[in-house]
Amino acid sequence: MEKGKNIKVSLFRVVEDVATFVEVSYMGSNAQEQNGLMIMDSASKYNILAKEVADSLGIVCDTDSEQRKIISIAGSVVNMGVASFSFVLGGEQFDEKFCTDEVQLPKMAGDIPIIGILGWKFMMKYHLALDYSDFSLHTSQVDLGNLSIADCEYFFPMEIGLKNYGLPVVSLTQGDREAVAIVDTGATNNMVSTLALSDNGFHCEYLGSTDTINGFSGGLETEDVIMEFDLVTVKDDGCGAIHYKDLFKAHSNYLI
Numbered sequence: 001m002e003k004g005k006n007i008k009v010s011l012f013r014v015v016e017d018v019a020t021f022v023e024v025s026y027m028g029s030n031a032q033e034q035n036g037l038m039i040m041d042s043a044s045k046y047n048i049l050a051k052e053v054a055d056s057l058g059i060v061c062d063t064d065s066e067q068r069k070i071i072s073i074a075g076s077v078v079n080m081g082v083a084s085f086s087f088v089l090g091g092e093q094f095d096e097k098f099c100t101d102e103v104q105l106p107k108m109a110g111d112i113p114i115i116g117i118l119g120w121k122f123m124m125k126y127h128l129a130l131d132y133s134d135f136s137l138h139t140s141q142v143d144l145g146n147l148s149i150a151d152c153e154y155f156f157p158m159e160i161g162l163k164n165y166g167l168p169v170v171s172l173t174q175g176d177r178e179a180v181a182i183v184d185t186g187a188t189n190n191m192v193s194t195l196a197l198s199d200n201g202f203h204c205e206y207l208g209s210t211d212t213i214n215g216f217s218g219g220l221e222t223e224d225v226i227m228e229f230d231l232v233t234v235k236d237d238g239c240g241a242i243h244y245k246d247l248f249k250a251h252s253n254y255l256i
Helices: 051-057 120-125
Strands: 008-010 021-027 033-040 048-050 062-071 077-089 092-101 114-118 128-131 136-139 156-160 163-174 177-182 190-193 205-215 218-235 238-251
Touching (some): 048 051, 051 077, 051 092, 120 128, 190 218, 205 238
Antiparallel strands (some): 008 136, 021 077, 048 114, 062 077, 128 136, 163 177, 218 238
């Protein structure tokens, strides 16, 4: 963690059940301070800045020597250029790299626009934690000397073959079936792949209703299902599980 970056800010609650937005400030093209919201997204590896913001500030985007491959919720791949962007969060100045391109970020009714996404690499770099007990983003203060197994859960980067996707995941079980689910702070709904709901997969109850989930590259039509599962955790007395029954949005392109 960089010395002097001691952060605690309240999450900006756009609606009652969404709490992963933080308010940042930056210098506008007219040399006046501007405010914007960014989504804290644990399923996004990179920071993403809306192209219209980069263009308005005259930020030069390097598309030749440096690019990032972004995979959307719908499975489409977007190659984005990289730009430097300076902003203030919690009274601290940050100078970070951002992917920038045409992205469909949520629109807000109000004066503060949503201008981008802060990904998990940013959160890890500065040891930041989302705390839903008081709706804040703050510097983690974990006492590693007193950390016990009871404080830990299965939460690790996903590795498939030799490729490390660096995503935070937890283990879900249903009977003798097991899958991993990405912990996505930028998503307002649970999602499950219909491929995991086959005859030999997880069982669920289709509700007969549909919905549209919006990602940065467009909308995704889904079906509503109720699914029961156990979330596996590590406890002092060995492996245990907490039982849940929750609503999921099902689509064939989404993987857990």
